[in-house]
Amino acid sequence: MLYTHVAGIDVHKKQVTVTVRTPDPRRPALRREKTRTFRTFYADLLAMGAWLAECGVTRAAMESTGAYWWPVYAALREAGGPDLTIDVVNAAHVKAVPGRKTDVKDAQWLARLLEVGLLRGSFLPPDDIREIRDLTRYQTKLTEERSREKQRLLKVLEAAGIKLDVVASDTFGVSGRAMLDALVAGERDPQVLAGLARGVLRNKTEDLRLALAGRFTAHHGQMIGFHLARLDHLDQMIDQVKEKIGHPGAPGTSRRAATEPAGLLAPFAAQIRLLTSIPGISDRVAAVIVSEIGVDMSRFPSAKHLAAWAGLAPGNNESAGRRHRARHRKGNTHVQSILIEAALSASRTRTRLGARFHRLHRRFGGKANKTAAKKAGFAVAHTLIKVIWTVLATGKPYTDLGHDYYTRRVNPETHTRRLIAQLEALSGKKIVLVDHDNGPYDDDSLGSHHDGEAAA
Structure with missing residues (x-):
């Protein structure tokens, strides 16, 4: 038992069902449960918040059902004050109680899960x-x-x-x-x-x-x-x-402020500059990123957590020690689409991100595979979201590792032997390297090779 005074709220368009679980004053070892139904008019929602405060509720949980939870959240925030913690949980993560399904049972199930700490609130950015x-x-x-x-x-x-x-x-x-x-x-x-x-x-x-x-x-x-x-x-x-x-260069902005965000983005000018230092991220993409994930990365313990929240992390499907194919998890579709767009833009730059895209594109089949570009774009978007977390968490601009990041660590002699072996396997001929000092097509050097050999 982590929380003693909790409430579970089942939200619908016309009504909300609230279940309050508190200690029984006569028998402290037992729990007392009260359930009430309120209409979704704002005055009734304020009355619900006042009833929760009267019951001494310190933590409430409700599912994020479309846009219906927005006025409920606002009314609870207004009536409950800072002493009331509101958890808006993902409906897909809350399993209904087995058996007959009703609004009352859903509210009771939410309250019981909340009091033992089995619910985790979703990310809710600040009002601005x-x-x-x-x-x-x-x-x-x-x-x-x-x-x-x-x-x-x-x-x-x-x-x-x-x-x-x-x-x-x-x-x-x-x-x-x-x-x-x-x-x-x-x-x-x-x-x-x-x-x-x-x-x-x-x-x-x-x-x-x-x-x-x-x-x-x-x-x-x-x-x-x-x-x-x-x-x-x-x-x-x-x-x-x-x-x-407040997009830079938008109508209504002066020429001096053409490179600086204005309007609602003005307080986040420093974060916009940090994000635009990443290849493929323009002012518009940076504005979308700030609006979707915010600028406080303490909400996400690591870059992997942010990638998983956005739905850009690979899926997991492991059983009996064997990994099976799995789709990526669902997440923020707005972040996914804008970062895949940024990844395709970064693929046209001579940067480490561009090199990664082309490297993965070849691995996934290249032009012969119609889905290769899509898969490579998604993988680079996964890299971008981790770079974004690092840039915003450290406050330092992005430093590119270079277009040759994946090739400069390769031993030239080993790579040469590998390429010769592949070419010999494809052509069925023996490949002999000739120094440039003698000329690549020197008659004497070519004449020394027996039939069936080729000079490169």
Whole structure:
């Protein structure tokens, strides 16, 4: 018995069921249990918090069921004060009591698990971090919606026989947007539309004329107008969200502050600089990382704990001393997606992370295997999350170990013999090395080899 005055809360949309377990005043060796049901109106939730305080509850536990636990947590925090510890536990980690399942039994089971210390609260960042998290996630949703809207517009162009996306690499660039606006305005002459090209796209005037000669009708123009208006609105919303978050270089920031975060990110400027020192992590990725995991790494005992929490650690499936194939555990999908994106970006750099990606990509099958890049990206994301923990925990920027980190430790002579053996096995010929002083294709040196030999 670790906690004497506990409460288990079963949360639903319309009601919450609360079970309080406290010592029996008449028989201290026994436990007394009370269960009540409250509606989820905020006034009723405050009354629930007052009842828990009246019962002397010092620790309460509830499952993280979607968004329904948010007002319950806020009401308990307001009514219970600092003396009440609230554990929001993962529903997948709490097994229901065997037998008949009811809301009362769920609340009782939570209370019994809590009093003996079998529940562990989930990571809840501070309020300022949660505000940034809401905005960064909303920015991601807006960006995804903008991509979907572009696909809808391209579908209308395809139906109208307009092949602009075949010729122009960016249909929504300056040239593409001018042509789309002209189509909406009623222009149908392919020669006039192709003349709106700017920059290097002018070199494709003939192809543009052919691509813009379709069966574009007034109905298609109306649909394109709706899609363009929607895209403009989404761009405006994304700019407003970026400005509120405080992305460097966002609209509304001065040129002097273009390299420094503002808005809600301003208090975390030092952590943003530390994170952007890691290859593949941009200002946007750093903002998402701060909003999802915070900046206080004391919540995670080690880098491995953070990787497991984010769902970037390998899965474990061992039985009878044998390890079996296992999928990675579920975790924070927002951290997973943004770090895999950062890993693919880091793969294009001449750094230790880039070398690790290419090394793993070859190990997983290379271009012949369609999933090799995905597996390598996930593995590098696992490395990134551990680097992030170290950088934020120590307060020191990232120091790259070099693109040759995995090769400079290799003995050149041993590596040469290994490569020669592989080449001889593939070609069926004997490989002889020739010094550059004599010339790699010196006639005398080549003439000394017997038939069936090759000089390298």
